[in-house]
Amino acid sequence: MILPHAAVQTPVFMPVGTQATVKAVPQHLLEELGAQIILGNTYHLYLRPGHEVIRRLGGLHRFMSWPRAMLTDSGGFQVFSLSDLRKVTEEGVQFRSHLNGSSHFFSPEHSIDVQIALGADIIMAFDECTEYPADYARVRQSLDITLRWAQRSKDHFAAHRDERPWPAHFAGQTQSLFGIVQGGMFTDLRRESAERLVEMDFPGYAIGGLSVGEPRALTREMIEATLPYLPEDKPRYVMGVGYPEEIVEYAAMGVDMMDCVLPTRAARHGLLFTSEGRLNIKNRRFAEDQGPLDPECCCMVCARYSRAYLRHIFVTQELLAAVLNTLHNLAFYLDTMESVRDAIQLGVLPALLARVRARNNGGATGQP
Amino acid sequence: MILPHAAVQTPVFMPVGTQATVKAVPQHLLEELGAQIILGNTYHLYLRPGHEVIRRLGGLHRFMSWPRAMLTDSGGFQVFSLSDLRKVTEEGVQFRSHLNGSSHFFSPEHSIDVQIALGADIIMAFDECTEYPADYARVRQSLDITLRWAQRSKDHFAAHRDERPWPAHFAGQTQSLFGIVQGGMFTDLRRESAERLVEMDFPGYAIGGLSVGEPRALTREMIEATLPYLPEDKPRYVMGVGYPEEIVEYAAMGVDMMDCVLPTRAARHGLLFTSEGRLNIKNRRFAEDQGPLDPECCCMVCARYSRAYLRHIFVTQELLAAVLNTLHNLAFYLDTMESVRDAIQLGVLPALLARVRARNNGGATGQP
Numbered sequence: 001m002i003l004p005h006a007a008v009q010t011p012v013f014m015p016v017g018t019q020a021t022v023k024a025v026p027q028h029l030l031e032e033l034g035a036q037i038i039l040g041n042t043y044h045l046y047l048r049p050g051h052e053v054i055r056r057l058g059g060l061h062r063f064m065s066w067p068r069a070m071l072t073d074s075g076g077f078q079v080f081s082l083s084d085l086r087k088v089t090e091e092g093v094q095f096r097s098h099l100n101g102s103s104h105f106f107s108p109e110h111s112i113d114v115q116i117a118l119g120a121d122i123i124m125a126f127d128e129c130t131e132y133p134a135d136y137a138r139v140r141q142s143l144d145i146t147l148r149w150a151q152r153s154k155d156h157f158a159a160h161r162d163e164r165p166w167p168a169h170f171a172g173q174t175q176s177l178f179g180i181v182q183g184g185m186f187t188d189l190r191r192e193s194a195e196r197l198v199e200m201d202f203p204g205y206a207i208g209g210l211s212v213g214e215p216r217a218l219t220r221e222m223i224e225a226t227l228p229y230l231p232e233d234k235p236r237y238v239m240g241v242g243y244p245e246e247i248v249e250y251a252a253m254g255v256d257m258m259d260c261v262l263p264t265r266a267a268r269h270g271l272l273f274t275s276e277g278r279l280n281i282k283n284r285r286f287a288e289d290q291g292p293l294d295p296e297c298c299c300m301v302c303a304r305y306s307r308a309y310l311r312h313i314f315v316t317q318e319l320l321a322a323v324l325n326t327l328h329n330l331a332f333y334l335d336t337m338e339s340v341r342d343a344i345q346l347g348v349l350p351a352l353l354a355r356v357r358a359r360n361n362g363g364a365t366g367q368p
Numbered sequence: 369m370i371l372p373h374a375a376v377q378t379p380v381f382m383p384v385g386t387q388a389t390v391k392a393v394p395q396h397l398l399e400e401l402g403a404q405i406i407l408g409n410t411y412h413l414y415l416r417p418g419h420e421v422i423r424r425l426g427g428l429h430r431f432m433s434w435p436r437a438m439l440t441d442s443g444g445f446q447v448f449s450l451s452d453l454r455k456v457t458e459e460g461v462q463f464r465s466h467l468n469g470s471s472h473f474f475s476p477e478h479s480i481d482v483q484i485a486l487g488a489d490i491i492m493a494f495d496e497c498t499e500y501p502a503d504y505a506r507v508r509q510s511l512d513i514t515l516r517w518a519q520r521s522k523d524h525f526a527a528h529r530d531e532r533p534w535p536a537h538f539a540g541q542t543q544s545l546f547g548i549v550q551g552g553m554f555t556d557l558r559r560e561s562a563e564r565l566v567e568m569d570f571p572g573y574a575i576g577g578l579s580v581g582e583p584r585a586l587t588r589e590m591i592e593a594t595l596p597y598l599p600e601d602k603p604r605y606v607m608g609v610g611y612p613e614e615i616v617e618y619a620a621m622g623v624d625m626m627d628c629v630l631p632t633r634a635a636r637h638g639l640l641f642t643s644e645g646r647l648n649i650k651n652r653r654f655a656e657d658q659g660p661l662d663p664e665c666c667c668m669v670c671a672r673y674s675r676a677y678l679r680h681i682f683v684t685q686e687l688l689a690a691v692l693n694t695l696h697n698l699a700f701y702l703d704t705m706e707s708v709r710d711a712i713q714l715g716v717l718p719a720l721l722a723r724v725r726a727r728n729n730g731g732a733t734g735q736p
Contacts, residue, residue: 020680024687026695027672049680053656057676065672288421304395304433308425312388312417319392322687327394 001235001256003121004166004173005061006069008036010235011251011344013337014071014259015330019044020054020064023264024322025330027066032300033327034334037069037121039259042114043078046104047097051117059119059165070120071259073239074111074153074180076127077208088128090145108152112160116175119165124206125153127180132212139184143193146182153177154200178204178237185218187225194229204235204257211240211260220249227254244273244336245360251340252353263333267325270314273332277359281325286311299331369603369624371489372534372541373429374437376404378603379619381705382439382627383698387412388422388432391632392690393698395434400668401695402702405437405489407627410482411446414472415465419485427487427533438488439627441607442479442521442548445497445576456496458513476520480528484543487533492574493521495548500580507552511561514550521545522568546572546605553586555593562597572603572625579608579628588617595622612641612704613728619708620721631701635693638682641700645727649693654679667699 001008015022015030018041022030030038040060045051057063060070076093079086083095083104092107111126126149130142157177164175179202183189190207197205207226210219223238230236237257238250247258263273270281274294279286281293289307301310301324314321343352369376383390383398386409390398398406408428413419425431428438444461447454451463451472460475479494494517498510525545532543547570551557558575565573575594578587591606598604605625606618615626631641638649642662647654649661657675669678669692682689711720 019684019686020677021686021688024691026668026688026691028668044684048684049655049676053676056656057658057674063674063677063680065674065677287417288424290425300394300396306425306431306433308417308421309388309431309433312431316387316412316416318387318389319687319690320389320394323392323394323691 002173003037003069004175005067005121006036008069009341010256011247011337011340012036012257013247013333014039014257015333016041016259016261016264017064017066017070018261019048020060022326022330023268024319024326027064029300029327030066030330031068033331034338035068035330037071038066040070040072040118040120041078042072042075042111042118043082045072045118046075046114047099051114055117055119055165059117061119061166069122071122072115072118072120072124074124074126075106075114076111076124076180077129077239079106080129080131088145090148092126093128108149109156112153112156112177116157116160116163117165119175121173122176122178122204123157125150125177125179125202127182127208129212130182130184130209132185132209132214134184136184136186136189139182139186139189142184143182143189146180147193147196150179150197150202151200154179154202176203178202178206178235180206180208180239181226181230182209183222183226184209185214185222187222190222190226191229194226198229198231202234204237205230206237206239206257208239210238211242216242216246220246223250223253223255244333245356247333248336248340248353248356251337252349263329264326267329268322270321270325272325273329275359281307281310281314281321283311293328294332297328297332297335299328299335301325301328301331370541371405371437372543373435373489374404376437377709378624379615379705379708380404380625381615381701382407382625383701384409384627384629384632385432385434385438386629387416388428390694390698391636392687392694395432397668397695398434398698399436401699402706403436403698405439405625406434408438408440408486408488409446410440410443410479410486411450413440413486414443414482415467419482423485423487423533427485429487429534437490439490440483440486440488440492442492442494443474443482444479444495444548445607447474448497448499456513458516460494461496476517477524480521480524480545481531484525484528484531485533487543489541490544490546490572491525493518493545493547493570495550495576497580498550498552498577500553500577500582502552504552504554504557507550507554507557510552511550511557514548515561515564518547518565518570519568522547522570544571546570546574546603548574548576548607549594549598550577551590551594552577553582553590555590558590558594559597562594566597566599570602572605573598574605574607574625576607578606579610584610584614588614591618591621591623612701613724615701616704616708616721616724619705620717631697632694635697636690638689638693640693641697643727649675649678649682649689651679661696662700665696665700665703667696667703669693669696669699 108126115123275296292302476494483491643664660670
């Protein structure tokens with residue numbers, strides 16, 4: 001995937017940098033980890049420091065000093081999950097900031113304006129993220145509005161794409177707008193949403209509205225039901241997933257891009273992903289464990305620190321715990337996805353899948 | 369100063385790693401910053417994870433994976449400043465943990481046992497840190513007990529020094545015990561404390577009981593009154609100081625070692641030290657400031673990030689703010705001390721002093 005700021009090898013996992021920082025990790029360490037592309041959240045950056053500030057400072061890449069690729073979401077998901085007093089109309093969404101209650105309005109046009117100002121390599125159409133559970137009639141109505149908003153996003157982007165904060169055709173490439181499939185947990189609505197979106201011809205497609213509280217088997221079913229209707233020669237992005245074993249499964253199904261707060265958020269709560277399963281570092285059994293977090297991991301944390309030390313700094317609520325735990329979890333996710341890419345190149349993906357499934361069924365640790 | 373884990377160039381500033389971590393900074397970045405020796409706090413490490421745990425894990429160096437030199441304080445200062453319900457007798461101090469109220473007893477012998485178990489390169493005699501203000505009679509009585517405790521610390525260390533967790537005569541060197549001068553704010557008592565301590569013959573001497581709330585001119589006066597009575601051919605260490613301009617002044621007076629939580633603690637509150645004076649990064653005037661924190665600084669933060677970005681992550685309470693602010697402040701302190709060492713070698717210390725004083729009197733920012 002050739003983007004203005006980087007050539008991204010897929011399938012790719014994208015760490016989430018909500019407020020223009022992947023929480024607790026300095027950018028140079030994120031580069032060392034091998035992150036190719038990271039996310040910014042439009043809703044948060046619109047509120048603070050404001051998209052016009054970021055535009056004046058040269059865009060998100062310059063603002064946060066991140067030289068590789070970036071993607072911004074449309075703000076839709078956060079408006080629906082974080083803000084208060086939402087009012088959705090055909091025109092857009094009226095909402096109140098979760099920070100101070102101030103009133104704001106997001107339309108497809110406004111979301112695109114904000115995202116152009118932020119200047120990520122990939123930006124997303126403004127969508128309504130349907131709540132879970134939702135009945136058929138509600139999902140159909142929501143899907144329709146998302147499709148009309150997708151067309152408006154596309155039209156507005158076509159008219160304003162040259163307003164991004166970096167030079168036209170940076171490295172021969174420009175900003176791209178992806179469409180988002182909705183359709184709740186109904187396979188026929190997923191198909192319809194995908195087909196009508198593909199007719200609009202976006203350079204890439206996301207599957208949204210998942211990881212909203214549904215059982216994980218249903219997540220997988222919806223991805224399986226949608227992928228066949230999205231073109232194989234364009235990037236296919238599943239938003240907001242998943243556990244390490246899931247990102248391998250989804251990549252094997254043909255998903256090219258995934259993002260999730262799980263590795264970073266879990267790290268801050270002491271939940272760590274390893275080749276031996278999940279572990280909670282505050283567990284007393286690690287108090288004198290001199291071994292590395294994950295004996296199979298080559299990350300800078302596993303190379304240097306013991307489980308005993310990581311437990312100590314977590315239990316004593318030291319800031320370093322968030323830093324080191326996040327570094328390890330991100331390394332685990334990024335290395336996992338790299339092993340998927342290697343397995344695809346070597347033609348041994350089925351063997352990798354079998355190994356990941358066996359590890360998962362081994363169930364050393366279970367759900368967090 | 370040749371220590372078991374490092375040859376330390378003096379004068380040296382020692383970052384404080386209270387709970388076996390210099391707050392928010394991974395060890396490899398601390399090495400990159402050029403930290404030669406760091407502190408651990410005996411009181412905190414005794415409570416969590418416990419000195420016997422650290423002994424079993426190979427000592428503090430191995431526990432926290434820090435290959436260079438370390439120093440532990442005696443626990444005295446924290447017992448007097450943090451713990452509740454202290455009761456001081458000739459034998460030692462009964463106190464309650466600030467964490468859970470549990471009851472503990474520290475004597476000179478116990479402090480030394482704990483410090484031997486932690487295994488720092490330099491350990492400190494157990495002292496009573498006299499409160500400020502304190503009258504002459506109180507300071508004299510406190511000084512006397514500190515001197516008796518110094519002798520007991522020395523005797524106990526002589527009998528148990530081989531119990532440290534690393535091999536005897538690591539790199540041809542072993543653990544060293546320093547004595548601590550007290551004497552409140554009375555120059556004659558400072559002199560008496562120093563002379564009687566020097567009679568006991570320690571390999572290094574600290575000036576304690578400063579930075580306890582007294583005016584800064586008095587701190588300087590006490591250092592000036594004490595230094596002449598400490599041998600020039602042994603390390604002279606002033607505990608718990610100071611501002612950047614002060615550490616230059618004290619080094620010029622002949623102080624070899626200093627430690628202070630100021631650069632790390634101030635960083636977490638957004639107070640940053642620069643060649644142009646102090647600045648508070650949350651100030652609105654930095655909101656769109658694309659310049660580096662300190663145009664004269666070569667640290668990894670100033671090389672990469674703008675004031676606008678540093679303000680944004682501080683205002684949004686991102687963990688990265690603590691990381692980057694701490695990295696910069698430590699770089700500023702360590703680079704300042706390096707410039708003092710360079711100036712001494714080049715014979716231009718008076719010029720450096722004049723520059724630092726002029727900068728300080730410029731008063732761009734004043735007291736934090």
